[in-house]
Amino acid sequence: MREMVIATYRLRLGPGDVLEQKGEQIALGQTVGAWTPVRDAHPEIWAQHRGEVVSVAQEADAGIARVAFPTANCEPDLPSLLTMVFGKVSLDGWIKLLDLEFPPAWLAQFPGPKVGIAGLRRRLGVAEAPLTMAIFKPCVGLSAEQLGAMFYELASGGLDLVKDDEILPDLPTAKTERRLEACLAAAGRVKRETGRTVLYAVNLTGPVDMLRERARRLQSQGATCLLFNVLAYGWGALEALARDPELTTPILAHPALSGGLCGAPDHGMSYSLVLGRMMRLAGADLVLYPAHYGTFPFPAEEEFAIRDALRQPMGSLAPAWPGPSVGIHPGMVPRLLADYGRDVVINAGGGIHGHPRGAQAGARAMRQAVELALAGRPFTEPLPSGHGELAVALTHWGVA
C-alpha cells in the first residue's frame, strides 16, 4: 500500500476538455510523465511513483478532481509537497488547489502548533474566555519609547495581546530589540498594577537564513510572542522556527500576501488551505485573517473554513487559534462569539485606536464587550454600569 497525499483541484473546462483526462494529466505530469510519450518509460517505476485520479465531479463549466500522490515522491516539508502537488500545474490555465488530505503517519512528521490553544491559555492564565488583541496603529516611524507607551495604554485597558503591525520591520526608528525591551517593561508594569499577563507579538524579520537565530535571541530577551509574515518569508521558514526545539515562543502568523495567492476564483490555492491547514501544519499557534463582516471583501464560507481547518481534529496536530481581523470593533463581539465560541482571538486595530476617547478607552470597550457578550447580555442601551467605554463605542460604530 502506497502512502498517498490527496489533492483536490477545481478546474475550468474549455470546449473539448474532459475532466477525467485533465485529472490524469495532473496525476502523470506531476509525478512520472511528460507532455509527450517518453520512449523509455519504466513500468515498475510507474507502479510505485505515479499519481492517480481518486474521483472527479462535474460542475457547470468546471470540475473537481481529486488526485492522489505518493508521499515517496517528496520530502516531508511544505516546499517539497507544494512543488509536487501544484508546482508546474499551477501554470496550466484555470486551476485552483482547494485542499490537501494527509495520511496520519505522514502528518506526524510535521511540527504543528507547539503552544496552540491550550498552551496560550496557560501562559495567559485565561481558562475559558475569548482572547482580545490590539495592533499598534500607527506604528511605522514611532520610536521604541512611543510604542512602549502605546503598549501600556492598550494593555492596561484590559487586552490579552498587543501586536506589531505587520508593516513594522526592524527599522532604525525602533529597532526590534529596543521596542521589545520597551514593551516588555510596559507589560511588567501592567502585571504589577493589575496582575494580568499581556503578551507582545513582536515582528520577526530579517535575512531568512538568520531568522531562527534572531527568534532565539528575541526569546532570550524575553519575547512572549512572535509575529511572522509567513507568505513573505516562506513556508519553510515557519517550519524551521516550529521545528527548533529551543524555540517555545508562540508564533502568530499574519496573512500578508495571501490575497495574491488565494483571492482569485480560478487560480492559486484556497484560503482555508493556505491560512488554515498549511499554517497549522507548519507550526503557527495563532493565525490572523479577514473576518467577513470587516472592511475587506471576504466570503463567510472561506472564513469559517479557515476556522475549522485550524481547530478541528487533524491527526496528532494541536489546534491553533483563529484570529478574525480587519475592521473589527466592539459592536461585533456578540456576532464573533456566536460564530466562533470561546476559542478565538478577537483582533482590532482601528476599532480600538479609533475610539472617541482614545486607545485605552478602546481597549476597555473591547474588554467590556467580551464580558457583556459572555454574560449573554444584549448590546442595547442602557448598558450595565462599568460599561461606559463600550457605550461610547457602540454609539460611534454601532452593533454589527
Add this chain to the structure above:
Amino acid sequence: MREMVIATYRLRLGPGDVLEQKGEQIALGQTVGAWTPVRDAHPEIWAQHRGEVVSVAQEADAGIARVAFPTANCEPDLPSLLTMVFGKVSLDGWIKLLDLEFPPAWLAQFPGPKVGIAGLRRRLGVAEAPLTMAIFKPCVGLSAEQLGAMFYELASGGLDLVKDDEILPDLPTAKTERRLEACLAAAGRVKRETGRTVLYAVNLTGPVDMLRERARRLQSQGATCLLFNVLAYGWGALEALARDPELTTPILAHPALSGGLCGAPDHGMSYSLVLGRMMRLAGADLVLYPAHYGTFPFPAEEEFAIRDALRQPMGSLAPAWPGPSVGIHPGMVPRLLADYGRDVVINAGGGIHGHPRGAQAGARAMRQAVELALAGRPFTEPLPSGHGELAVALTHWGVA
C-alpha cells in the same frame, strides 16, 4: 528627498469607487494609516513615512495606480519589501501588483545574478550561440545510475545543460549527492570524448535553514548549476544563496507555483515582476517560464515582459538568462531565435525525450536546429546533410 520604491497596481473599481481614493488608501494603509482615523496621528511621522500616489490612469472598469513608498519603511530584502507594497492590500478584492520600480542606490543593496549571461558563457566556453538544455524525463523513481546514464545520453547529443525535473527532490531512490556524483562522472566523460562542457542543474531542496549549507556542500562536491524552486522555498531563500560570497554556482530558478500567484487577471502579481524583475533582483542567473507557443496557455506579452525584465538594464544588476520552456521542440527554434536573439536558453523535456529515435537523437536534433537557425537556413526539406535527427524531429513535430 525621500528614497522611494514605486509600485504599480491594477485595481477593479466597483460602483462608487474613485481611483484616486483607492490609491490613497493603499498609500496610507500600507504605511502609516488605519481604516479609521487614529487620534494620535503624528504629523512629522506622516511627512517622513507616508506613501503617496504618483499617478492614476482610468481604464474601462479598472484603473492603474502608481504609489510611492519610502524605502525607509522596509528592510532591504524581498520579504520585507513585498509585505510593505502588497502584504495586507493583496486581500482587498480585485487588485494586481504589476510592477515595482527601484531607486538605483537601493537596488545596489541586492545581490542580483552573480554569474549571469556573461559568466555562464565563460563557464561553458560558448561565446555567442544560444544555449540548449534538457530536462530529465522521467525522473522520479530512477536511480542515480539511471540518471547518470540519461545525462550521458543527453549531454553527448550536444546540449549545454541538463537539469533535474523540479519534482525530483532528495529521494532515497536517488539521493541528491549520489546523482550529482553520477552526472558529474557522465559530464566528465562527455568532456573527454568531445571537449564540450555540459552543466548539470541539480535540484537544491531540504529544510530552508539548511539550504545554504547544502548548496555549499553540493558546490564542494563539484556542482556546476543549482536548480531552485524559488516560490516554494521563498524569495528570502534565494537571496540568502545569492548573498553568500562562498557560493559561486549559477542558480537556475524554476517557476513552480508561479501560476497560483500570477495567473489570475485581477489578483496577485504579474509574471514579469515575479519571474522577471524579482528573480533577477534576488539573484537568479537563469529563469525558466512557459513560452507562449508551448503547451501551457501563456500570453506572448507576459513572456516578452519576462524576457525584457531579465535582460534589459536594471541599475547595477547583471542581466540573467531567459529560459522559455514547456512544450518546446526543435521545430520551434527559428521562432525562438527571432523572438530572443542569442542570449536565450532553449529548454526542452518531452521535445527531446519524445524523439522517435530516442533522447540522444532528440538532443542532436535540438543542436542541429540551433546550428541551422543560426546559419539562417530554412527548416524545409531537404535539410543539409548531417541533420538527420532534425529531419525526423520536424516530421514528427512539425515547424512551429
